[in-house]
Amino acid sequence: MTMLKRTLIAIPVLLGFGSATLPLADFPQADLSNGVIQTTLYLPDASQGYYQGTRFDWAGSFKNLDYKGHSFVEPWFENYDPKLHDAISGPAEEFVPLGYAEAQPAGTFVKIGVGVLRKPDEKPYAFSKYYEIANPGEWAIKKSRDQVDFSHKLNDATSGYGYVYQKTVKLTKDKPELVLEHRLKNTGKLPIETSTYNHNFFIIDKQPTGPTVNVQFPFEVKGEGKGFGTTIVAQGNKLAYSRDLDKKEQVYSAGLQGFGATSADYDIRIENQKTGAGVRIRGDKPLEKLVYWACSTTSCPEPYIRLSAAPGQEISWTITYEFYTKTP
Template identity: 40%
Template sequence: MTVALALLLAAAAPTGELSNGRISLSYYLPDAAAGYYRGTRFDWAGLVSRLEYRGQRFYGPWYDRIDPAVRDFTDTPDAITVGTNSSAMGPAEEFAAIGYDEAAPGATFLKIGVGLLRRADDKPYNQFRSYDVADAGQWSVAADRRHVSFTQTLRDRGSGYGYVYTKTLRLVAGKAELRVEHVLRNTGQRMIAADVYSHNFLVTGLNTGPDFAITAPYAITNAPPRSAALATVTGHRVGFTRPLTPGERVFMPVEGKGPYDFRVENLRTGAGFTVKGDRPIERVVLWSIRTTISLEPFIAIRAAPGQETRWSYRYRYFAPASRRRPRH
């Protein structure tokens, strides 16, 4: 697939819109034939390409172009180019691969929200690598003005894995609030257990730098590693020492003990969001480049055959009532 064709497919991909009078957002529909995202890394459901509140945009493309030949992404002064598997947006979620180590080359393993994938060789699992999709299951979508539910049904056809997975984006009436709700029912013969995290690709149109802060509900116990010298930790807060430039990134754990309750904001503009989850945190990672800040809390899910598990996140967005649009 050429870069031009990838961009053309993205522009033509099926989408939907939600609004509650305060927040408006656009989302992509999961579609194996024409969907925007058909990689094998992120959950196909609930990719948000735009969310706006009080004139502030919170999500959108953090890259300039797509090139399937790129492993993850490249960041040069000319452009940020992203590979197919990493071309997600918004509060995109990634589940750990299930059953990969036990699968022989040619056999299948599971990625929730994608389906059954085929192991190609003896190499370790690589989230940036594209795997053949053996069975993407069946997707259905139900929506109204304020909510959309995506349901993926994957039947156990001898692999031992089967499930019904529903992910809902719900705008709360009268509030600048988005709830992301999940239900996973195990209909197969094998245990489903995996970590999952939301990548939280925050895109505001402003360069990542000292105006931004990430606040945890706990005292952060680790200092930034040398590779993340662009970051600074003070008590409960992570900040940036200077604006990030092309090719620079921050990648670091955010260690400590506390609830799933975080705040990401621009201290100068007064815009940002909080996110609360209803599951204990396994670990938290911060990944940032010049165009996006991604706080990634991991949780663990588990469902034995015949069992159902649920989890949700609550995003609240804030911005001044009247503000000038930021300069790009």
């Protein structure tokens, strides 16, 4: 580990909530603008990348995103380490691992968008754990003014899994819109059966989690879990907070209920009612499940979709983010 890396790990991140400053480091990144939205992405790099954890997809880690003077993305966490599982902001995507249960200790399994990982023991998979990267795969990146194209090629002869994963992060011309386009081709010997979701780590205008944050769905929502019914309450098609969350406090539901079997219900809004800024999140696949998590800095609906690809098959899916303002 270099002296630079040791220095970075010791420095907490600036959240805009009164903590210390960001690490002063030149991480590989790309600035995008369509004249309406401005955003910066951190780029995949196994040794110098901002995000080197083994939980989330390395393609498209967001540094910031601004629209009409409103901010939507910034670090939501206090302490930073490049290998922390959740040291990532904005629309962060994760895939359920492939082949973990079948792998023996010291054997390998696969995380799409990360690489071939080493299974250390017989313990169940834990998303918060850092796993040794046995093979990071091959990344190719193409940048332009308003989009970045990522390609990740991976083959694991031990497990039998292989893929070509292509992801485009683009800003729609002349619109307040961000689009994530995905294509996944199964190049391995085994079928790919997995799920993926976006964690949606948004912070709108630095607003802490509380009554001014509104989360809305196109269906009557119901939820059970930590804080539900007290700190956070379902009101028709909305989730509303009864008070501000304390530092280190969390609410969580393993599965909100009420959505149907079509992609029409993959249509979620997060709004800052104090400033009038919001984001609308839409997907083109039906929801498999809908997890919800929040802490004192961010409120995160986590929409899951199911993915299946036979050997040789290519599948695709898209998530669209529309940013807007309205009178508070």
